[in-house]
Amino acid sequence: MKSCIKIAVLGYGYWGPNLVRNFRNLDNCKVECVIDNRKERLEIAKNLYPDIQISTDVYSVIQNQNIDAFVIATPVSTHFEFALNALKNKKHVLIEKPMVSSVKEAEILIEAAIANKSVLMIDHTYIYTGSVGKIHELINNNTLGTLKYFDSTRINLGLFQPDINVLWDLAPHDISILLHIFKEKPFSVNATGISHTGNGIENIAYMTLNYSSGFIAHFNCSWTSPVKLRFILIGGDKKMLLFNDLEPTEKIKIYDTGYTYNTDDERKKILVDYRAGDIYIPKVENNEALSNMAKDFINAIIKGKQPESDMYLGLEVVKILEAAGQSLKNRGKEINL
Numbered sequence: 604m605k606s607c608i609k610i611a612v613l614g615y616g617y618w619g620p621n622l623v624r625n626f627r628n629l630d631n632c633k634v635e636c637v638i639d640n641r642k643e644r645l646e647i648a649k650n651l652y653p654d655i656q657i658s659t660d661v662y663s664v665i666q667n668q669n670i671d672a673f674v675i676a677t678p679v680s681t682h683f684e685f686a687l688n689a690l691k692n693k694k695h696v697l698i699e700k701p702m703v704s705s706v707k708e709a710e711i712l713i714e715a716a717i718a719n720k721s722v723l724m725i726d727h728t729y730i731y732t733g734s735v736g737k738i739h740e741l742i743n744n745n746t747l748g749t750l751k752y753f754d755s756t757r758i759n760l761g762l763f764q765p766d767i768n769v770l771w772d773l774a775p776h777d778i779s780i781l782l783h784i785f786k787e788k789p790f791s792v793n794a795t796g797i798s799h800t801g802n803g804i805e806n807i808a809y810m811t812l813n814y815s816s817g818f819i820a821h822f823n824c825s826w827t828s829p830v831k832l833r834f835i836l837i838g839g840d841k842k843m844l845l846f847n848d849l850e851p852t853e854k855i856k857i858y859d860t861g862y863t864y865n866t867d868d869e870r871k872k873i874l875v876d877y878r879a880g881d882i883y884i885p886k887v888e889n890n891e892a893l894s895n896m897a898k899d900f901i902n903a904i905i906k907g908k909q910p911e912s913d914m915y916l917g918l919e920v921v922k923i924l925e926a927a928g929q930s931l932k933n934r935g936k937e938i939n940l
């Protein structure tokens with residue numbers, strides 16, 4: 604097995620430069636080439652990193668035997684074709700979230716990755732953050748008790764995307780966090796939303812995932828909020844947690860808040876007792892998540908280790924988004940997963 608993986612990064616727009624920087628910082632990997640169809644973006648890459656090759660020709664780089672792995676950071680509608688071609692040319696592939704635009708496409712890529720014995724991984728960056736690692740630990744060691752709800756708010760004055768709605772743009776972060784920390788699978792989804800631009804691409808959307816155990820998850824995504832909020836509330840029957848990703852240091856707060864209830868059989872009422880106790884702020888590791896993600900990809904190639912954000916997580920996220928899309932078009936109709 605190779606000890607240095609040579610990679611090509613496709614797409615040097617907003618996110619691509621972060622990927623190039625993080626992969627360049629790893630010892631067991633070399634960024635050989637950056638590809639983009641905008642020459643001005645390639646010039647920026649070349650000025651920063653004179654040793655990197657640049658190209659506008661995706662397919663000639665895909666066919667280059669010297670390249671071991673392809674990192675795809677182009678718009679979602681292009682992911683499938685580039686990834687499939689790279690896999691068929693025996694490359695390992697990392698795709699930016701969301702993996703692809705449909706469940707069918709995700710399944711074809713998974714089949715191709717298995718057939719070619721390639722690593723196929725999706726960059727769900729959040730699951731590599733110290734905060735999500737800490738939340739996972741707190742759930743696993745039962746600090747929160749039995750989980751009852753997950754409620755995320757990811758809103759700001761965001762960039763309207765030409766090819767995907769706000770759920771496909773923003774919700775992959777929260778869906779991947781939820782699937783990573785909570786193992787029960789939802790059985791259905793409802794989503795409502797609206798396009799204020801007349802192009803049918805929703806800029807505000809609300810999605811609910813329904814679970815048979817009584818757990819519920821809700822997602823609020825918007826590109827048209829005057830304030831930027833990045834909140835996730837997780838409620839357990841012992842404690843409740845707030846993850847505020849915009850806090851510089853105290854990102855997670857654990858509330859000793861809860862309630863108990865008794866049913867008054869005679870009057871058919873419930874009697875609720877509330878508890879509002881201390882608030883605890885745990886220490887959270889402050890590593891760059893993208894660096895952990897890049898290491899996971901390279902280790903998966905070199906050591907054959909299953910990556911945390913594997914292709915199956917990518918598929919699950921796309922399944923939920925596709926079903927949410929059907930629900931959106933039917934004014935919130937419940938769609939089974």
Ligand SMILES: NC(=O)c1ccc[n+]([C@@H]2O[C@H](COP(=O)([O-])OP(=O)(O)OC[C@H]3O[C@@H](n4cnc5c(N)ncnc54)[C@H](O)[C@@H]3O)[C@@H](O)[C@H]2O)c1
Nearest residue numbers: 614615616617618619639640641676677679699700701728
């Ligand atoms: N993991 C994260 O936190 C995170 C954050 C932002 C974006 N993303 C994801 O990264 C991907 C790219 O998003 P972005 O915001 O960087 O987009 P962007 O539009 O800023 O950049 C995309 C780049 O790809 C290039 N490109 C487009 N089509 C091409 C083609 N056919 N051939 C060659 N180059 C082409 C464009 O010229 C552009 O420079 C998306 O999947 C997005 O969801 C992930």
